Amino acid sequence: MEQHRTRPPHNGTRRTAPGVPRAPLPAQARGERRPPVARRPAPPVVQTLRRLPNPRLTGLGAGLFCTAVMLGLGYLVSLLFGPALTLYGVLFLPVSVLTAVWMRRGDLLTAPIIVPIAFAAGLFPVADSSGGTSGRLMGLFTALATQAGWLYAGTLAAGVIALVRRIRLVRRRSR
Numbered sequence: 276m277e278q279h280r281t282r283p284p285h286n287g288t289r290r291t292a293p294g295v296p297r298a299p300l301p302a303q304a305r306g307e308r309r310p311p312v313a314r315r316p317a318p319p320v321v322q323t324l325r326r327l328p329n330p331r332l333t334g335l336g337a338g339l340f341c342t343a344v345m346l347g348l349g350y351l352v353s354l355l356f357g358p359a360l361t362l363y364g365v366l367f368l369p370v371s372v373l374t375a376v377w378m379r380r381g382d383l384l385t386a387p388i389i390v391p392i393a394f395a396a397g398l399f400p401v402a403d404s405s406g407g408t409s410g411r412l413m414g415l416f417t418a419l420a421t422q423a424g425w426l427y428a429g430t431l432a433a434g435v436i437a438l439v440r441r442i443r444l445v446r447r448r449s450r
Contacts, residue, residue, distance in 0.1 A: 332374075334382035338389045341374040345397030353400045360418055363401045364425025367394055371429035375436035383441045387434035394426050395419060 317325070332340055348366050352359050370393070375386040395415075403414035419426070 330377050331379045332377050332382075333379055334385040334389070337374050337378045337382065337386065338392070340377075341370060341389050341393035342396050344370050345393040346400070349397035349400040358401055358403050360401060360422050361425075363397065364422050364429075367397070367425055367429045368432060371433040372436060375433040375440075378437065380440070380444055383437040383444075386437040387430050390430050390433045391426055394429065398422075 316322075345367065348370070349363060352363050352366070356362060371386075371390040374390060374393075375383075378386055398415055398418050399411075402411065402418040404411040405414070
C-alpha cells in the first residue's frame with residue numbers, strides 16, 4: 276500500500292517569517308574552506324602502526340579468530356617444544372591484545388569472555404596427555420591451574436583494552 280507524505284519535502288531551505296532577518300551561515304555551510312591547520316607529523320612508530328591491517332571483528336568472529344590462533348599455537352608449541360606451557364602462555368598475551376584491539380565497538384565487552392575460552396581450547400594439544408581421556412583431562416586441569424597467571428594476565432589485558440576503548444567511545448558520543 277502506498278503511503279503519501281503528510282508534510283512537504285525538505286530541500287534544505289528554511290522557512291522564516293517575512294521580515295525576520297536570517298542569521299549568516301558559517302563558512303563551512305556556505306561551501307568555503309578553512310585554511311589547513313599545520314600539524315606535526317606523527318612519530319615513526321605511529322606511522323608504522325597505521326599501515327598495519329585494522330580489521331573489525333564481531334564477537335563471534337573474534338571468538339573464532341582467538342580460538343583458531345590459540346589452537347594453532349598450541350599445536351605448534353607441542354610439535355616444536357613439547358609441553359612448553361610457559362611459551363604457550365607468553366604467546367597467549369599478544370593474541371589476547373590483538374583480539375581486544377580488533378573487536379568491533381559494539382562487541383567490545385565480550386573480549387574478556389572470549390579470551391579465557393580460547394586459552395583453554397588451545398591447551399588441549401599442549402597439556403600433558405598420558406592415560407587416555409582421563410589422563411588428558413587431568414593434564415588439562417593441571418595446565419589450567421599452573422598457568423593461571425598467564426590466563427589472568429591475558430584476560431586482564433583484553434579487559435583493560437576493551438574498557439578503555441569503550442570509555443573513549445562513550446565520551447566521543449557524549450560530545
